Amino acid sequence: MVVELSFLKRIASVAAEQTLPRFRNISLIDNKFESGFDPVTEADREAEKAIRALINAEHPDHGILGEEYGGENLDRSHIWVIDPIDGTRAFISGIPVWGTLAGLTVDGDAVAGVMAQPFTKELFLCDGEASWYEGPGGTRRLETRKTRDLADATLFTTTPAIFKAEKRIAYDRVEQRVKLARYGTDCYAYAMVAAGFVDLVIETGLHPYDIVALIPIIEKAGGVVTTWDGGPAEKAGSIIAAANAELHAQALDVLNG
Helix, strand or coil, rough: CCCHHHHHHHHHHHHHHHHHHHCCCCEEEEECCCCCCCCHHHHHHHHHHHHHHHHHHHHCEEEEEEECCCCCCCCCCCEEEEEECHHHHHHCCCCCEEEEEEEECCEEEEEEEEEEECCCCCEEECCCCCCCEEEEEEEEECCCCCCCCCHEEEEEEEHHHHHHHHHHHHHCCCCCCEEEEEECCHHHHHHHHHHHCCCEEEEEEECCHCCHHHHHHHHCCCEEEEECCCCCCHHHHHEECCCCCCHHHHHHHHCCC
16 A cells, blocks of 8 residues: 555654654653653653544544554455654653654554654655655655675664563673664663664564554555564564564574573
8 A cells, every 4th residue: 555655744743743743842741651751751642643633534444542642443355553752751851752643453463654863853754665755955756775794784772671571681692792872862762763873673672552653654664564573563562673574584593592
């Protein structure tokens, strides 16, 4: 299935109208958890409302699953999975590595998506056939790197602290093998896999709205995204994204001991 790039850009635009005025302009911040810290802002809520309104107006026969307002019409074959601000902690810290995510699944498979970073004026898009970058410097087709060996790879994760017990041991095995490991950047790290600057992202505890939009962007650029057991990444949970199939297989072997 092919999705018009213009519609993906409109999703990015209506979200930016809500997020940009509030970025580096502290608005109300709530905590979703009674214990611990999981922030949500006015920008998250208003951006999701705007995206939902656009999808419902243009595609009333589609369903929607969003981080802030849950699901509607989830019995439909076409479901939009949205995270209005992936990286809310970065957002409230004034760091422009957060992004708006919107991905389309058809019968459970992620087929198209957008990751938008409006402060840097960057779009990472997949229309179902190819992946594209639009931003400073123009427009280009996205293509992942050809890195074949873990020893030459750059690895990102949010923080090693997200891995507990055996998962931390597994993650550490991979980090000890790579050339460079860096932390943070949320969805931006996955975009950099598609753009050819990062080779691996390994994370755990993800929800569908954290990853669905990024799957087709990476895959149509030449990469591979799965769960740690090699299953479909649409199910979320523990995720590995790699620049190519050979590196993915190698990292998966090390990850699983």
